[in-house]
Amino acid sequence: MAYDRYLAICYPLHYVTIINSKNCLYLVSFSWIFSFILMSSELIVIVQMEFCGSSVIDHYFCDIAEILQISTSYNTILMWDDFIVSLLSVFFPFLLIVASYNCIFFTILKISSMSGRKKAFSTCSSHLLVVCVYYGTLNSIYIVPSRDNSQNDNKFKSLIYIVLPPLINPIVYSLRNQDMLESIKKLMYKHVRAEKCCFLPRILDPP
Template sequence: MCEDNATSVNEIFLQGFKNLYNYKIVFFLFVLLIFIAILVGNLLIIVSVSVSQQLRRPMYFFLKNLAIADVLLTSNVLPALLHVILWGGGHISLTGCILQYYLHTFLLIAQLYILTVMSYDRYLAICYPLHYAAIINTKNCLYFVSVSWIFSCFLISSELIVIVQMEFCGSNVVDHFFCDIDEILQISTSYNFILLWEDLVVALLSIFFPFLLIVASYICIFFTIFKISSMSGRKKAFSTCSSHLLVVCVYYGMLIAIYIVPSGKNAQNDNKLKSLIYIVLTPLINPIVYSLRNREMIESIKTLMYKYVQAEKCWRV
């Protein structure tokens, strides 16, 4: 319970980007266009992989799940950000704030686990091609993806149990555009030692441990590629994992920039900018990389668009 002179917080005010209020229309349109591009690009991947026979392979199945996580992640934050930009701030209930943090972290962890599964898929395809079909079958693909989603939910749920028991008193103003763990701790008056330790454990299991697995996979992949005698064979082997490697570099590069690289003098604005770049860049880079660098994906999307145009013509007739 809050003390007599403290007010219980039931609603939170998100200040957003105060320095950009003079350019809010331009900023609003920019974020809106990025949001539309993310939705269109990732939904094209999801639909193409779901309906195309030539894309019914493990790599594309994992890619579809990554695209689903990207769509949900941006849909959890960007609509609220658009409201904050347009109105110079926005109110969100305390329950909504905690739920937004839960979904954001859950989907972020799911992204990292799916990327880890994809690296294991590339490792088997290049290092053990004869065993690939036996290990990466339909049953195991479903198992790997299900474990990624379920374990991500389990990890962040351990934090949620602690957060819902915390007290929130005093100021309800948060200098950010969405609810992250630092913002929740900022408005809480409860002793948060347990939550800090839980957050550290979650970070180790969801960021550091998957990163080690991905690095180990690519070390083995590079050693295998270097053993290939012909240059054309090396290029072909590397091309099968280059798109995934680029996406991994973007995802983890942004996480390192947000959580490890120290901020400048204006730390809060730096953190908001880094968070925004991660939320819009990582879901945007995924469809760009896999669409522009993958001939099968391009052909599948063209076929899908052609069928859509033909169906439109039939309906008009």
């Protein structure tokens, strides 16, 4: 999406020729295959670990940190593997997103008309908001240091991470749809009108 917005704003004349069905299929296929390879590397290491004690994970899902706590194996390989996976799947994509939006913002600043700037910024505002929500919740779990006895806090943060971005995603992109906005306005107008109709007779009734 960051690459799509980058081409749409920085190279609008080349957008149609670059973002076609064939290239989109390549990008999606690369994302799926690359993610499968990264996750498979961690899975291979986890399968070889030993769990001699309790097998109960006090969490909503099998996070790497929780698996390391109940494992009795020497887990340096998994820690390094998880570090490399985090770099390739989180850190480097974040750098690419930041670099693309830097180019986008500099391109928007070069636009002379205010209406042109607002139109250009509106095309990437939805994706930028979703990215901020995703990386904000992600950083709150894996970057912000946790206190002692904060297992419940970690579970609450993880719950926000797995619920909030998928919940915000369709809402943010739906608000860009004009038909959706018109429907929301009509619904709010009917609600306000219904409240006024219910409230006025109470005022006009004699005590």
